[in-house]
Structures are given as C-alpha cells and as structure tokens.
Amino acid sequence: MYGPTPLTPTIVLVHGAFTDASSWAGVISRLQAxxxxxxxxxxxxxxxxxxxxxxxxxxxxxxVPVVLVGHGYGGAVITHAAAYSGPYAATDADNVVALCYVAALGLDAGESVQDITNRFATPETDATFTAALLGQCSVGPEDELYIRKERFPEVYAADLPTSVTNVLSVTQRPIARSALTGRSGPPAWASKPSWYAIATADRMLNPTAQRFMAQRMAATEYLLDGSHAVVLSQPGAVAAMIREAAEQGTTGRSDGDGLRPTR
Incomplete structure (x- = not known):
C-alpha cells in the first residue's frame, strides 16, 4: 500500500531592512513558473x-509544510520565528521544513544583529545609517534608520543600474533602531536543514560574516557574485537554491538545480 503523497512546501519570502516584499519579484516569478x-x-x-x-x-x-527564506535582517526574523520556545509553545511554527538565507543574518541564541555587524564591521558601512525624521533628534531605540540616499547604490546595490537604485533609494522602508539590538531566541537552524547564499560583493553585510554564519549552521553554501541586493540582481540563482530546499523538504533528498554548493 502506498503512503500519502508528500505535500510540496509553500515558499514564504521575508524581506530585510530598507526594502519591501517587491524586492522578491524576480524570485517569485521564477518560483511560480x-x-x-x-x-x-x-x-x-x-x-x-x-x-x-x-x-x-x-x-x-x-x-502546510513551509520553506522560510530570509534576506538580510529577514534572516534574523526567520531564525527566531521558526524556533520560538516561549510561554506559548503550542503556537510554534512547527510546519517549517527548511530555511534559506540570502545574504542574511542567521543569529545564535542571545545574539543580536548589532553583535554581528560590530564583530564583522566594514569601512563601507561607517556612518551609513542615520535617524529618520521623527520630529526629534534623539538617538533612542524608538528612532528609525535608513540608508542615506547618496550612499544607497554603493552600499546596498552596487550591481544594479542607476535607474533602479535611484528608485530603491527613495522607496526605502526604515527599520526601528531597536530591531538591531533585539536578542534572538534558540536558533531554528540548529534543528532544521538550512541553505545559505553568500553575496561575495556585499558591502552591507560583510561576506566574512555571512560565511561564518553559514558554517556555524552547517548550511549548504552557495557563492553568488553579487551585492546585498542579490535577490534583485541574481533572482535566478536565488530561486534555484530555494527550489532545491523545497525539493528536499518534499522528498527528503535533493538532486540539485545546476548550482554548485561549497562545503
């Protein structure tokens, strides 16, 4: 007698800071195809x-089964969300079968975004962030941060055309300063299979930090020659990695999609 047909996971894409869900457009069209x-x-x-x-x-x-995918700060969010162990443990997202990180923050327990960015600081990110206008000039945790318009192309998306970065720089979604200091809970990657696309030309999140986090979580690694905006500049490669994770989430194995992982 045959068992039930495994369900194909739904892909949930989580964007990072300074952008919105439209940054996934190219990836979405390829996954839907x-x-x-x-x-x-x-x-x-x-x-x-x-x-x-x-x-x-x-x-x-x-x-249904879910593959969670995080870009940038979105990686910290999927890490915390998929392994929540607080007082409401019955509400855990236990249907997550795999995690994908794209130039993303895979934090460990008790770690914050700021811990990683301070440990792996880059000259390019010095003085990049500035408080958004909130009717005050304080530097408290209620402030919001954005990337200065004149620095956005070089720091966030150096491999995209100027016509694109000009639009992205003025449509940023700011992030609350307190999001950078929030402490992560037990990491989902400790108990779930993970994939990590390292953006080797990233000037926002140091590629060395990305490799460190990928190796710490024992992720299947992919090297992509792209900026922090690699979801926009290389959507095909990102989508191929996600498809591999979805395949393994369905069958428990993976035949690959033409990308060459590094271990």
Missing amino acids: AGLTVRAPANPLRGLVQDAAYLRSVVRRLD
Missing part, C-alpha cells in the same frame, strides 16, 4: 520579537 506556491508578507521591521511573532502567525495559518 516552477509550480511552487509563494507568499511574501510584509516584514514590519519594528523589532525582532514583534516581527518574528507576526511571521509565526502567517506561517501557522498556512497549515
């Missing part, structure tokens, strides 16, 4: 605990 169901919810960017709680509620409502 491959027959995959995709969701790309808005990441609130208000704080790690709040953002993870929102994502967790989105994932639970799907009631």
Whole structure:
C-alpha cells in the first residue's frame, strides 16, 4: 500500500531592512513558473520579537509544510520565528521544513544583529545609517534608520543600474533602531536543514560574516557574485537554491538545480 503523497512546501519570502516584499519579484516569478506556491508578507521591521511573532502567525495559518527564506535582517526574523520556545509553545511554527538565507543574518541564541555587524564591521558601512525624521533628534531605540540616499547604490546595490537604485533609494522602508539590538531566541537552524547564499560583493553585510554564519549552521553554501541586493540582481540563482530546499523538504533528498554548493 502506498503512503500519502508528500505535500510540496509553500515558499514564504521575508524581506530585510530598507526594502519591501517587491524586492522578491524576480524570485517569485521564477518560483511560480516552477509550480511552487509563494507568499511574501510584509516584514514590519519594528523589532525582532514583534516581527518574528507576526511571521509565526502567517506561517501557522498556512497549515502546510513551509520553506522560510530570509534576506538580510529577514534572516534574523526567520531564525527566531521558526524556533520560538516561549510561554506559548503550542503556537510554534512547527510546519517549517527548511530555511534559506540570502545574504542574511542567521543569529545564535542571545545574539543580536548589532553583535554581528560590530564583530564583522566594514569601512563601507561607517556612518551609513542615520535617524529618520521623527520630529526629534534623539538617538533612542524608538528612532528609525535608513540608508542615506547618496550612499544607497554603493552600499546596498552596487550591481544594479542607476535607474533602479535611484528608485530603491527613495522607496526605502526604515527599520526601528531597536530591531538591531533585539536578542534572538534558540536558533531554528540548529534543528532544521538550512541553505545559505553568500553575496561575495556585499558591502552591507560583510561576506566574512555571512560565511561564518553559514558554517556555524552547517548550511549548504552557495557563492553568488553579487551585492546585498542579490535577490534583485541574481533572482535566478536565488530561486534555484530555494527550489532545491523545497525539493528536499518534499522528498527528503535533493538532486540539485545546476548550482554548485561549497562545503
């Protein structure tokens, strides 16, 4: 007697800071063309605990296997959301079968975004962030951060045309300063298979930091010669990695998609 046919996972894409869900457009079209169901919810960017709680509620409502994909700060959110172990453990997103990180923050327990960026600081990110106008000039945790318009192309998206970065720089979604200091809970990558696309020309999140996090989580690594905006500049390569994770989430194995992983 044959068992039930394994369900193909739904792909949930989580954007990072300074952008929105439209950054996944090229990836989404390729995943949909491959027959995959995709969701790309808005990441609130208000704080790690709040953002993870929102994502967790989105994932639970799907009631199907899920591959979570995070870009940049979105990586910290999926890490926390998929392994929540607080007082409401019954509400965990236990339908997550795999994690994909794209130039993303895969934090460890008790770690913050700022811990990683301070440890792996780059000259390019010095003085990049500035408080958005909130009717005050304080530097408290309630402030919001954005990338200075004149520095956006070189820091965030050096491999995209000027016509594109000019638009991206003025449509940024700011992130609450407190999101950078929020502490992660037990990491989902400790118990779930993970993939990591390292953007080797990233000037926002040091590629050395990316490689460190990928190796720490024992992820299947892919090297992509792109900026932090690699989801926009190389959507085909990103989509291929996600398809591999979805295949393994369905069958428990992977035949690859033409990318060459590094270990």
